[in-house]
Amino acid sequence: MSTTSLKQRWETLKEEQPQLRIRNAAQALNVSEAELLATKINNGVTRLVNKPKEILPEIESLGKVMALTRNESCVHERKGIYLNPSIGKSPVGLFVGEDIDLRIFFMHWAFAFAVSEMARGKEHLSLQFFAEDGMAIHKIYLTPQSHVEAYKALVEKYKSEEQNTKLEISVFAEAPRYKNDNEVDLAGFQKSWEELKDTHHFFGLLKKHNISRSQALRLAPSAYYADKIEKEKIVSMLEKVARQELPIMVFVGNPGNIQIHTGKINKTLWHQQWFNIMDPDFNLHLNMDGVTNCWVVRKPTEDGIVTSIECFDKDDELIVQFFGKRKPGIPEIKEWQEVVAQLQ
Helix, strand or coil, rough: CHHHHHHHHHHHHHHHHCCCCCHHHHHHCCCHHHHHHCECCCEEEEEECHHHHHHHHHHHHHHHEEEEEEEEEEEEEEEEHHHHHEEECEEEEEEEECEEEEEEEEEHHHHHEEEEECCEEEEEEEEEEEECCCCCCEEEEEEECCCHHHHHHHHHHCCCCCCCCCCCCCCCCCCCCCHHHHHCCCHHHHHHHHCCCCHHHHHHHHHHHHHHHHHHHCCCCCCCCCCECCCHHHHHHHHHHHHHHCCCEEEEEEEEEEEEEECCCCEEEEEEEEEEEECCCCCEEEHHHHHCCEEEEEEEEEEEEEEEEEEEEECCCEEEEEEEEECCCCCCCCCHHHHHHCCC
């Protein structure tokens, strides 16, 4: 499909459905979001060089912005300043701040754009990053407190010489095949789980035994370590921690980025099938129709048990994780453990 015809099809779709978001428009047109956005290059969209390791450390100069990371069923929006970057030669980078807290997997960052769009009579400025398949990885929106001149300078600095509207999209490399349940060293896997010293070692445990995360929960040592719960209990949990003013951690990610909120939540509400947290500096939008399985998961650490709630979609892809607020060296708060225990 030519860029011109795609642009025309999008314009027609917008006339028919003026409230349709670009992500949904891309799905309707059977293209990626990045390809659709690229049709507007030189008309509100500027292609940037693909140098996220250089661009991201300079986001601090923009002041308070809104960071957005999402997957198919959950959107995580957090306002703050990009502080304390840890970005080196490794393909993994970090921002560790009270507001903006990210775990970045640069091997999937392939395209970058600066975007100016009008909505409700106002100009909205953003930086948007996409994976090699055109999927949105991370977006950064300016807020009324942001420094617009710093944004313009950053865009000019990293503007690509190539402003072609055609993108070379490629599919993700095929994931390695996981072992079938009957191929797993079940005793060894379960023993390793029971002997965990750090929650971060759980990923290494999955890799060692070549099993998926959802598969691991099915093969847990006992229901104490992984217990399936009804997805509706996620709503009651969030409503309860809001009433109790209990600080929690909310992890939402995709192959290129994980974004984390830490703190109390306040306002929760439904909108159609979406359950939402709508606080001044933190918004979460969880499509409950997209949630297929939910688990209470417990992992031993040197600081005691760490308890999470993990939600998966129909393809067993992780949608969102909830924890009680904690830091290494500090035991998990008992109030969180009590809230989770009441869900089982």
